[in-house]
Structure formats: structure tokens, C-alpha cells
Amino acid sequence: MTLVYWLDLFGVAVFALSGALMAGRYQLDPFGVIVLAAVTAVGGGTIRDIILGAPVFWLNDVNYLYIIVTTALLTILIIRQPSRIPRRFLLIADAFGLALFAVLGTQKALSFGTPMSIAMVMGILTGCAGGMIRDVLCNVIPMILRQEIYATAALVGGALFCGLLVVGLNQQLATVIAIVGALSLRLAAIYWQLSLPAFEIVDDSERLK
Amino acid sequence: MTLVYWLDLFGVAVFALSGALMAGRYQLDPFGVIVLAAVTAVGGGTIRDIILGAPVFWLNDVNYLYIIVTTALLTILIIRQPSRIPRRFLLIADAFGLALFAVLGTQKALSFGTPMSIAMVMGILTGCAGGMIRDVLCNVIPMILRQEIYATAALVGGALFCGLLVVGLNQQLATVIAIVGALSLRLAAIYWQLSLPAFEIVDDSERLK
Amino acid sequence: MTLVYWLDLFGVAVFALSGALMAGRYQLDPFGVIVLAAVTAVGGGTIRDIILGAPVFWLNDVNYLYIIVTTALLTILIIRQPSRIPRRFLLIADAFGLALFAVLGTQKALSFGTPMSIAMVMGILTGCAGGMIRDVLCNVIPMILRQEIYATAALVGGALFCGLLVVGLNQQLATVIAIVGALSLRLAAIYWQLSLPAFEIVDDSERLK
Numbered sequence: 001m002t003l004v005y006w007l008d009l010f011g012v013a014v015f016a017l018s019g020a021l022m023a024g025r026y027q028l029d030p031f032g033v034i035v036l037a038a039v040t041a042v043g044g045g046t047i048r049d050i051i052l053g054a055p056v057f058w059l060n061d062v063n064y065l066y067i068i069v070t071t072a073l074l075t076i077l078i079i080r081q082p083s084r085i086p087r088r089f090l091l092i093a094d095a096f097g098l099a100l101f102a103v104l105g106t107q108k109a110l111s112f113g114t115p116m117s118i119a120m121v122m123g124i125l126t127g128c129a130g131g132m133i134r135d136v137l138c139n140v141i142p143m144i145l146r147q148e149i150y151a152t153a154a155l156v157g158g159a160l161f162c163g164l165l166v167v168g169l170n171q172q173l174a175t176v177i178a179i180v181g182a183l184s185l186r187l188a189a190i191y192w193q194l195s196l197p198a199f200e201i202v203d204d205s206e207r208l209k
Numbered sequence: 210m211t212l213v214y215w216l217d218l219f220g221v222a223v224f225a226l227s228g229a230l231m232a233g234r235y236q237l238d239p240f241g242v243i244v245l246a247a248v249t250a251v252g253g254g255t256i257r258d259i260i261l262g263a264p265v266f267w268l269n270d271v272n273y274l275y276i277i278v279t280t281a282l283l284t285i286l287i288i289r290q291p292s293r294i295p296r297r298f299l300l301i302a303d304a305f306g307l308a309l310f311a312v313l314g315t316q317k318a319l320s321f322g323t324p325m326s327i328a329m330v331m332g333i334l335t336g337c338a339g340g341m342i343r344d345v346l347c348n349v350i351p352m353i354l355r356q357e358i359y360a361t362a363a364l365v366g367g368a369l370f371c372g373l374l375v376v377g378l379n380q381q382l383a384t385v386i387a388i389v390g391a392l393s394l395r396l397a398a399i400y401w402q403l404s405l406p407a408f409e410i411v412d413d414s415e416r417l418k
Numbered sequence: 419m420t421l422v423y424w425l426d427l428f429g430v431a432v433f434a435l436s437g438a439l440m441a442g443r444y445q446l447d448p449f450g451v452i453v454l455a456a457v458t459a460v461g462g463g464t465i466r467d468i469i470l471g472a473p474v475f476w477l478n479d480v481n482y483l484y485i486i487v488t489t490a491l492l493t494i495l496i497i498r499q500p501s502r503i504p505r506r507f508l509l510i511a512d513a514f515g516l517a518l519f520a521v522l523g524t525q526k527a528l529s530f531g532t533p534m535s536i537a538m539v540m541g542i543l544t545g546c547a548g549g550m551i552r553d554v555l556c557n558v559i560p561m562i563l564r565q566e567i568y569a570t571a572a573l574v575g576g577a578l579f580c581g582l583l584v585v586g587l588n589q590q591l592a593t594v595i596a597i598v599g600a601l602s603l604r605l606a607a608i609y610w611q612l613s614l615p616a617f618e619i620v621d622d623s624e625r626l627k
Contacts, residue, residue, distance in 0.1 A: 035542070060535070115271055151244045327483060
């Protein structure tokens with residue numbers, strides 16, 4: 001389906017951006033940036049396809065690779081002083097990727113005949129796994145574990161999509177509405193949580209015990 | 210086989226408990242807890258099935274999902290003050306999951322025709338990978354690397370199972386004996402090691418170099 | 419092909435050595451050392467095979483397991499005081515594994531019919547993933563993200579191999595030249611970077627923000 005394909009490419013681009021921005025915070029060399037962008041962008045979908053037993057989506061389509069490399073290089077060129085990137089920018093790119101991939105992952109799992117509840121799990125996995133690998137590689141506790149309404153937003157996206165299909169909505173419309181729903185929830189959560197930064201500090205003291 | 214199926218569900222429940230308890234130490238929101246419980250509970254078996262080329266066990270069976278969600282929610286409801294959970298409780302739940310999955314993983318690999326030595330490796334993988342992912346996500350060096358007789362206990366479980374089969378024992382009995390053997394060894398190691406907490410400190414100083 | 423098989427076994431041995439050396443820095447028990455050696459040695463190739471949809475290479479061949487166990491045990495026996503191992507030794511073993519696996523991974527992907535650009539990505543993955551998992555398990559930011567010309571060296575290996583094939587060179591000769599090229603670049607980078615240790619410190623201060 002064409003809409004899904006373009007949304008998928010867009011999701012890869014925003015997650016690649018989020019990976020490249022994270023890489024920028026650690027002042028990596030260009031290839032390290034591309035690697036982190038790639039892992040973030042296709043990590044979730046790759047795990048989804050492997051678990052579904054589907055052929056891995058980027059093995060047959062060079063476009064994904066080109067988009068990742070282009071995004072990473074543009075990020076490096078445009079943003080000269082990576083340490084000055086506001087953290088919020090990274091969070092927003094991440095939110096877009098999360099919402100897109102959660103809904104598209106749910107959709108792909110359904111097309112492979114999994115039950116709806118499992119399809120939603122696959123959506124969460126598709127949306128969250130890439131960002132989790134990115135955070136783990138940077139030695140940071142993943143956002144999914146640190147920030148409220150992260151996995152929740154992915155689940156809401158998948159559940160909305162399933163619900164709208166059950167109600168009989170057109171699949172393309174259901175896709176768009178579900179993505180907007182998940183994204184709105186996540187963005188709302190980001191603004192809400194900015195006033196609750198105490199969590200992270202508690203984490204660190206816990207860890208030192 | 211029925212016995213194996215119930216043991217598998219029980220293993221999923223105790224590993225989900227161990228994931229939820231670990232999540233509790235980091236004061237996560239409910240969905241973060243479920244995600245960590247799920248990753249811990251099915252991570253090892255998922256990797257085992259993917260490497261064996263078997264269909265991933267939880268894709269066709271909603272029971273696993275329900276057990277994970279129920280366990281995680283019950284853990285949240287019952288345990289109000291997560292920071293007061295004794296660390297030993299987490300270790301014991303983890304030991305149960307380790308012993309169960311090590312033996313069941315060995316058994317599944319054998320049923321796919323792998324040589325016994327490789328089947329034992331698959332058992333170690335099944336038993337250890339879920340907990341390893343859990344620890345990595347929480348930015349903690351995995352137990353398998355910090356604690357003596359962890360991978361060893363998994364290996365003993367798999368080796369006992371293989372040995373009892375070779376001797377001609379009934380498969381069900383071999384399963385139970387091997388699980389009890391691995392669990393006993395791991396629990397003994399937990400008590401023994403509690404008097405050797407120096408290891409962790411050495412780790413941290415190493416890391417800061 | 420025989421040459422590729424022996425190179426592959428050699429790559430497994432040097433990556434197992436690098437995993438065992440890293441384990442030594444954390445003073446693990448023997449089985450923890452074997453586990454870390456195994457994960458480092460076959461992690462990249464396993465992910466490559468799973469993504470390619472190929473049967474995982476070590477499931478049918480006990481030699482890999484034996485080499486890993488032997489290497490890990492020899493490392494433990496020979497090196498009595500692990501904390502005194504020069505860091506450079508670990509870096510050099512890692513460089514050998516990286517160069518070997520990057521080229522062999524590219525070659526295997528090509529034999530499965532992937533386009534050359536994707537095959538190079540698979541080479542980077544094969545070369546880097548095992549070491550990345552090793553570093554993540556030890557709670558260290560992976561070398562690939564900390565050190566310049568790491569992923570780059572893997573890419574150069576894959577690109578050299580593809581280029582030499584395109585030019586019409588014999589496959590065995592192309593393999594050897596590409597491995598030597600990647601290894602030379604990585605070793606040169608190791609010596610060059612030893613005079614730039616400031617990077618790591620910047621990392622840590624970034625992380626504490």
C-alpha cells in the first residue's frame with residue numbers, strides 16, 4: 001500500500017534523525033552517527049519482521065538505507081554544535097517515530113494473521129525497540145523505562161487502529177487517525193513530564209545502591 | 210506436551226515477576242512495568258525460537274500475554290512500596306525462571322535435532338537472555354556477569370536433562386529432576402554469595418577507570 | 419569454501435579472546451567468561467544469519483562451540499592477573515575480529531543475493547554486533563560509538579571486497595586483501611587515537627547531565 005510505504009519511509013527518517021541527534025550529544029564521528037541512526041530507525045521493524053517470520057523489510061529495498069544515510073549526514077552538516085541541541089528536539093523526533101511505527105507495526109502483524117492483542121504488542125515492539133537499542137547503546141536507561149506514557153502511547157496507537165478497523169473504518173483513515181492519536185498523547189506527555197524531572201535523579205541514586 | 214506447557218507458563222510468570230520487581234526498583238509507570246516484565250519473561254524463549262528457526266512461541270498463544278500482564282499488574286497492586294522489596298526476593302524469582310527455561314530450552318532444541326552440546330547452549334540462552342535484557346535495559350551489568358554459578362546453574366540443568374535422557378529416564382521425570390537440580394544449585398549460590406558482596410564494588414571501580 | 423571456513427573459525431577465536439579479555443577486566447567466574455566470549459564471537463554472525471533468513475551457522479557445527487570454550491579456558495589459564503592486561507591487547511583482538519567478520523559478512527550477504535550496498539551494511543553488522551553486545555553487557559558504551567574509524571574500518575573492508583569483485587578479482591584473493599585493508603585501517607586508528615583520550619572524558623560529563 002502506497003500510504004503505508006511513505007509513512008514507513010517518513011518514520012525511518014524521523015527515527016534516524018533522533019538517533020543522529022542522540023549521537024550528536026556524544027560527539028561521535030560521522031560513521032558512528034550513521035550506525036546509531038540506522039539502528040534506531042530500523043531496529044524495531046527488523047525485530048518485528050524476524051518475530052513474524054516475514055522477510056526483513058530493508059533487505060529488498062535500498063531506499064531505507066539511502067534515507068538513513070542522507071538523514072544522518074544532513075543532521076551532521078546542519079547542526080554544527082551538537083551539544084547545544086535542545087533535548088526537547090530529540091524527544092519530539094522520537095515521538096513521531098514511536099507513533100508511526102506503533103501503528104504500522106500493529107497493521108503489519110494483523111496482515112500476518114496474529115490476534116489483535118498480540119498485534120498491539122508487535123506495534124509496541126516496532127515503535128519502542130529501535131529507540132530502546134539506541135538508548136542502551138548510549139548507556140542510558142531507555143526512555144520507555146524512564147518516561148511515563150511512552151509504551152502507553154504506542155499501545156494507544158495500536159489499540160486505536162484495531163478499534164477503528166473493528167468499527168469498520170477505511171484502513172488508510174484508521175492508520176492516520178491512530179498515528180495522530182498516539183502522537184498527540186506522547187507530545188502531551190512530553191510537555192507534562194518536563195515539570196517532573198525528579199524521576200531521573202531518583203533513578204540514579206537507586207542505581208548506586 | 211502438557212507438563213512442559215504448564216511449566217513454561219509458570220516460568221513466564223516468575224520471570225515476569227522478576228522483571229516487574231526490577232521495574233519497581235526504578236519506580237516506573239504501569240506500562241513500563243509490563244514492558245519490562247514481558248521482555249524478561251519471553252526474551253530468552255523468543256531468541257531461542259528465532260535461532261532454531263521455530264515459530265515464536267507466543268505469536269500463536271495469547272495465554273503468555275495474559276499471564277505477563279496479570280503478573281505485572283498484581284505485582285504493582287500488591288507491592289505498594291517497591292523500594293522496600295528485599296533484593297533477595299528478586300533473586301529467587303529470577304532463579305526459578307532460570308532453572309525452568311534452561312531445561313525447557315534444552316528440551317526444545319533437542320526436539321529440533323541439534324546436537325546435545327548445542328542444545329545445552331540453547332538452554333543457557335533461553336534461561337539467561339531474558340534476564341540479561343532486563344538488566345541491560347535497567348543499565349545494570351547482567352547477573353550472569355556479576356554472580357557466580359549463574360550460567361553454570363543453567364548449564365547444569367541442561368546437562369542433567371541430557372544425561373538423564375541418555376541414561377534412559379522418562380522425559381517428564383528428567384525435566385523435573387533437571388529443573389530441581391538447576392534451581393537448587395542457583396539458590397545455594399545465592400545464599401553463598403550473599404557473603405561475598407565485594408565483587409560488585411570491584412566492578413564499579415573497574416568501570417570508572 | 420575452505421578458506422572462508424578457516425577464516426571464520428579464526429575470527430570466532432579472536433572475538434572469543436576479546437570477550438574473554440573483557441570478562442577478565444571484570445573478574446568473572448569461568449562460565450561468565452565463556453558466556454561473554456561466546457556472545458562476542460557469534461553475536462554478529464547470528465544476527466546476520468537471522469536477518470538474511472539463513473540457518474544460523476553454529477547450529478549445525480559444533481566446532482564453533484569448541485573453539486569458543488577452548489579459547490575462553492586458555493585465556494583464563496594463561497592470564498592469571500586479568501586486571502594487568504594492557505587495554506591495547508583487547509583492542510587488537512577486537513580489530514582482527516572486526517576486519518574478518520566485516521568481509522565475511524559482506525560475502526555471505528552477497529551470496530544470498532542482496533544488493534552490494536546492503537551487503538556492506540550486513541558486513542558492518544557482522545563485524546560490529548558481537549563487540550557491541552559484549553560492551554553493552556559490560557555496561558560500557560560500545561567501541562563503535564566511542565572510537566573513530568571503527569564502523570568505518572568495517573565499511574572499508576566490505577567496500578574493498580565488493581570493489582575487487584567488480585574489478586574481476588578472484589574471490590579468495592579479494593577476501594584476503596579486503597581483510598588486510600580493514601585491519602590495517604583499524605590498527606592505524608587505534609595507534610592514532612591513543613593520543614586522543616579526551617573523548618571518553620567528554621562522554622562521561624555529557625552523560626551526567
